[in-house]
Amino acid sequence: MIDKETVEYVAHLARIELQPEELEKLSRQLHDILGFIDKLSVLDVGLVKPTSHILPISNVLREDEPHICLTPDKALENAPGKNGNFFSVPKIIE
Amino acid sequence: MVLNQFTAHELLDKLKNSQATLKDILDSIYARIQEVEPKVKAYARYKSVDRPRLNPQSNGLFFGLPVTVKDNICTEGLNTECCSKILTNFRPPYDATVINKLKAAGSSIFPFKANMDEFAFGSSTENSYFGTTHNPWNLECVPGGSSGGSAAAVAGDEAIWALGSDTGGSIRQPASFCGVVGLKPTYGRVSRFGLIAFASSLDQIGPITKDVEDAAILTRIISGYDPNDSTSANKDIPDYTDSLGKDIRGLKIGIPREYFIEGMDAQVKSVIEEAINKLKSLGAVANQVTLPHTQYAVPVYYIIATAEASSNLARFDGVQYGYRAKSDSLIDMYKKTRAEGFGEEAKRRIILGTFALSHGYYDAYYLRALKVRTLIKNDFDAVFKNFDCIITPTSPTPAFKIGERTQDPLKMYLSDIYTISVNLAGIPAISLPCGFTKNGLPVGLQIMAKPFNEEMLFKIAHAFEQNTEWHKIKPRL
Numbered sequence: 001m002i003d004k005e006t007v008e009y010v011a012h013l014a015r016i017e018l019q020p021e022e023l024e025k026l027s028r029q030l031h032d033i034l035g036f037i038d039k040l041s042v043l044d045v046g047l048v049k050p051t052s053h054i055l056p057i058s059n060v061l062r063e064d065e066p067h068i069c070l071t072p073d074k075a076l077e078n079a080p081g082k083n084g085n086f087f088s089v090p091k092i093i094e
Numbered sequence: 095m096v097l098n099q100f101t102a103h104e105l106l107d108k109l110k111n112s113q114a115t116l117k118d119i120l121d122s123i124y125a126r127i128q129e130v131e132p133k134v135k136a137y138a139r140y141k142s143v144d145r146p147r148l149n150p151q152s153n154g155l156f157f158g159l160p161v162t163v164k165d166n167i168c169t170e171g172l173n174t175e176c177c178s179k180i181l182t183n184f185r186p187p188y189d190a191t192v193i194n195k196l197k198a199a200g201s202s203i204f205p206f207k208a209n210m211d212e213f214a215f216g217s218s219t220e221n222s223y224f225g226t227t228h229n230p231w232n233l234e235c236v237p238g239g240s241s242g243g244s245a246a247a248v249a250g251d252e253a254i255w256a257l258g259s260d261t262g263g264s265i266r267q268p269a270s271f272c273g274v275v276g277l278k279p280t281y282g283r284v285s286r287f288g289l290i291a292f293a294s295s296l297d298q299i300g301p302i303t304k305d306v307e308d309a310a311i312l313t314r315i316i317s318g319y320d321p322n323d324s325t326s327a328n329k330d331i332p333d334y335t336d337s338l339g340k341d342i343r344g345l346k347i348g349i350p351r352e353y354f355i356e357g358m359d360a361q362v363k364s365v366i367e368e369a370i371n372k373l374k375s376l377g378a379v380a381n382q383v384t385l386p387h388t389q390y391a392v393p394v395y396y397i398i399a400t401a402e403a404s405s406n407l408a409r410f411d412g413v414q415y416g417y418r419a420k421s422d423s424l425i426d427m428y429k430k431t432r433a434e435g436f437g438e439e440a441k442r443r444i445i446l447g448t449f450a451l452s453h454g455y456y457d458a459y460y461l462r463a464l465k466v467r468t469l470i471k472n473d474f475d476a477v478f479k480n481f482d483c484i485i486t487p488t489s490p491t492p493a494f495k496i497g498e499r500t501q502d503p504l505k506m507y508l509s510d511i512y513t514i515s516v517n518l519a520g521i522p523a524i525s526l527p528c529g530f531t532k533n534g535l536p537v538g539l540q541i542m543a544k545p546f547n548e549e550m551l552f553k554i555a556h557a558f559e560q561n562t563e564w565h566k567i568k569p570r571l
Contacts, residue, residue: 007445014404014448015411015425016441017433029503030446036504037393040462043469050464051471053295053325054520054545055282060324074187080418087413090424 002030097122098251099568101304102159103311105254109157116158119254123160127206127252130571133233136247137206138165138177138224146205154200161196161312162253164244165207166214167299168288169193172205176290177222178212180435181416190288191323192257192299192316199315208256209243213407214264214292215439216240217509220500223437228496229271230569231535235493238268244302245272250571255312256302261292262395263488263513265300266525270488270538273527273569275309275555276302280545281520282327284313285320293402294325296395296517305565306526306556310334313548329546337552343377345554348481352388353512359491365529365537366487369558373485376557383481385473390466391515392507397450397463398518404447410435442503471519478544483554486512488525488538516542524551527564536564 007027011018018026072085081088097105097119108114124145131140163169166176168186170193175181193203211221219227219242227242229235230250237246241258245268248256258265260278269276277300284299291297301312311334319328349370354363370380412418412431419430436444450459477484490511499506516523521542528539539558543550559565 002449006449010445010449010452012429013452014444015408015428015432016436016444017429018441019433022441026442026445029442030449032504033396033446033507037397037459040390040393040397040466041458043390043462043466045462045465045469048465048468050461051468052464054471055325055327057282057325057327062321070187077187078184078415080412080416089413090422090427092424 002027002034098126098254102255102308105159106157109159119159123252123254130250131252133228133571134230134246134250134252135225135227136209136243136250136252138175138209138222138243139173140206154198156200158200158202159254160202160204162204162206162208162244162247162256163193164241164256164258165210166259166290167192167257168290169203169207172203172207174207174290175223176213177210177224178436178440179223179417180410180431184415186288188288191285191320193288195316195318204253208241208247208258211240211242212437212440213290213403214240214259214261215403215443217263217267217506218494218499219243219268220496221437221439226496229493230571231273232493232533234495235535236271236496238271238489238493240264240268241276241302242268245269245274245276248272248274248302248304249569251568255304255308257299257316258302259289259292259297259299260517261296261399262517263510265302266488266513266523266538266540267510269302269525270540271493271536273536273564273567274302274304275306275524275526275565276300277309277313277524277548277551278516278522279313279317279548280522282325283317283522283546283548285318285323285326287320287322291406293399294406295402296399306552306559307335307338309524310338310552327546332549334548334552337549338556339560340553340557341377342373342554342557345378345483346481347373347378347380348383348477348484349380350385350388350477350484350486351382352385353486357490357508357511358487361531362487362489362491362537365531366539369528369539370485372562373554373558376561378554380485383477383484385477385515387466387469387473388515391470391518392511394463394466394470394518395510395514396446396507397459398467400443400447401450401460402447404444404451407440407444439503467518470515474515474519474521482543483550484542486540486542488512488540492531492535492537512540521545522548522551524555526555526559528558528562529564
């Protein structure tokens with residue numbers, strides 16, 4: 001099932017900082033939810049194909065032609081930090 | 095009756111015949127909002143009586159009649175925040191395809207956006223950063239969710255008609271709780287371009303309206319292939335109003351026995367049975383059918399939907415838009431932004447979904463869920479070989495009390511037990527008013543049909559509606 005260490009690790013993968021009390025509560029709740037989800041394990045699905053998508057369409061292609069798209073100005077309109085034509089973020093490399 | 099109480103098709107007739115002006119209609123909507131919005135709170139970010147300017151196209155099919163839009167559908171230059179702190183002040187640089195289509199048809203987009211559960215994560219609209227919406231039929235009850243703002247606005251006559259989105263019941267369940275009509279189209283019928291993604295293989299945009307005819311009109315306008323959404327279907331769009339006023343004699347209705355077991359409210363059960371009898375009296379033939387994998391739909395959904403959500407919501411990291419927490423290091427900035435920007439349910443779902451996709455658990459959870467999804471879809475295919483539609487309650491209970499289920503996520507998840515399978519199978523379904531409980535709360539009837547057979551839904555729903563009076567009863571606010 002799921003323990004506190006796993007929840008902590010998964011939260012790191014999901015890039016969410018959890019406070020200790022949040023970690024406690026979430027671990028308990030996820031334990032319950034996964035307990036409920038475990039009822040799927042009784043089904044024999046050995047020969048069943050997975051459905052990731054309901055429509056019988058795949059590999060939708062189009063011609064690779066230039067078309068009108070967002071201008072840099074518009075694309076950057078909502079940025080919390082920008083510099084010229086770029087998004088800016090805290091320094092990554094010293 | 096005052097103008098804001100009419101359906102869209104009635105108002106369109108009035109506009110056409112010069113019996114009302116767009117200004118009269120807008121005045122009446124704004125007056126209503128001013129009067130009841132402090133109690134209902136259907137609109138996100140609504141604070142005062144100040145009245146934003148509308149820029150309606152005076153021509154076109156819709157004469158500038160406004161549509162209320164859920165806060166997760168992008169409207170150019172108009173705040174679209176998914177009712178989340180993490181999208182604070184986000185003004186989309188483009189319109190969603192459905193918005194483009196509405197504008198092209200002469201609709202105006204109502205300047206207040208409808209409240210919702212944050213990122214559509216919820217069944218009660220209690221997870222909104224902007225606070226809870228109240229049910230117009232009983233202000234102590236939830237309006238359902240996640241499109242609770244859209245449903246409450248339409249039910250309370252604060253909107254003429256509205257758009258919602260439905261990933262596991264988020265249009266149909268609030269429509270049922272608020273006594274209005276809500277439709278989830280077939281997956282692929284309506285473009286998802288500009289709908290801020292929750293679970294990409296399940297999401298669909300659809301109408302929430304005062305009657306079936308309005309739903310038919312709005313569905314037709316928003317449907318169709320879109321090169322910007324490669325999962326939209328390249329199929330003809332019928333004029334759904336052609337399905338109205340038809341005879342339903344001889345139509346075969348399937349009643350799934352798995353839906354009529356423990357957990358269903360006794361009053362809901364009797365209202366639904368009466369509705370089925372009504373359809374029989376109109377000449378439809380009802381028989382019991384079986385959807386044997388029904389009990390697995392909720393667990394399958396909470397794996398697939400959260401897995402897709404965890405991936406879709408990775409983009410909210412404080413870089414391109416919305417809220418950014420202060421920090422000197424990049425990874426720390428991501429983590430703090432997401433910790434401070436997402437609400438409790440969003441964190442729970444992202445972490446559950448990340449877990450289901452993570453190394454060592456993928457096969458046991460995600461892959462297994464995809465396989466069980468196939469079994470659920472096969473159940474429907476088998477029934478639709480012999481039946482025209484399937485009829486169920488939309489929800490096992492009427493609207494519940496605010497706060498009643500917030501401490502128990504699992505209990506909240508089970509409120510979607512009758513709506514979730516439809517999204518997993520990709521089929522269309524409609525909810526329409528079919529009666530009330532003794533306490534005066536609306537009950538919704540759900541009709542499901544084969545993929546791309548929305549016409550069947552409109553046909554049966556309209557026949558039922560026109561032979562009952564339920565849709566004419568208004569809440570007293």
